[in-house]
């Protein structure tokens with residue numbers, strides 16, 4: 001059965017300061033699909049995934065693009081930024097350091113409009129599943145975790161995942177951020193994401209295919225800003241053994 005397309009790149013190219021960094025991308029992400037964007041360092045994974053939420057324009061000057069990116073059939077340039085980012089959550093490893101500049105209360109408020117005391121039962125269950133109950137169990141422990149420099153990297157990544165899931169978007173993009181977990185936490189989070197995704201779209205970028213080949217169905221292989229393969233992950237493993 002053909003799954004409904006959620007995001008589609010149509011002949012999309014992008015340059016920054018006259019240097020072409022994404023070349024003629026044609027790619028489709030469907031509903032209820034886990035899609036791996038796989039490629040070496042500097043291959044263009046982040047530029048590609050940030051372009052889905054129109055973020056490169058905000059981060060860099062002299063960005064030009066041609067072709068189109070469609071979200072549910074609409075060109076993203078015609079969609080309101082706030083709406084786009086409520087439907088598609090994007091997170092990358094710089095978030096792990098950037099949240100250190102804020103307190104837990106500030107992050108909760110900025111991301112979810114929530115006070116710590118307003119965390120709901122369902123949200124607490126989510127936190128429990130992500131192994132964060134040792135932080136959120138009671139007010140006294142919470143106080144000692146108000147500053148993120150007291151948190152482990154694994155707990156910070158789990159918390160970033162919580163913030164993304166609690167916002168209930170249609171599409172989750174985890175840009176290389178899950179590569180930073182140890183085996184135990186990664187297995188727990190993969191299991192959790194697998195249960196959560198249902199009618200959602202999950203896009204994971206990685207430089208290490210073996211971490212996710214068990215949960216992904218589709219793969220796009222990118223090198224030097226070009227997609228060299230797109231299709232079933234099993235076919236990819238046979239054609240490009242790594």
Ligand SMILES: Nc1ncnc2c1ncn2[C@@H]1O[C@H](COP(=O)(O)OP(=O)(O)OP(=O)(O)O)[C@@H](O)[C@H]1O
Nearest residue numbers: 016021040041042043044045046047048060176207
């Ligand atoms: N603002 C920019 N100006 C010029 N070149 C850039 C800019 N941002 C990224 N690049 C270049 O584009 C290429 C792709 O970068 P990108 O960050 O998308 O790679 P990546 O595959 O995500 O890498 P990694 O796995 O290391 O995170 C790299 O060669 C990078 O140097």
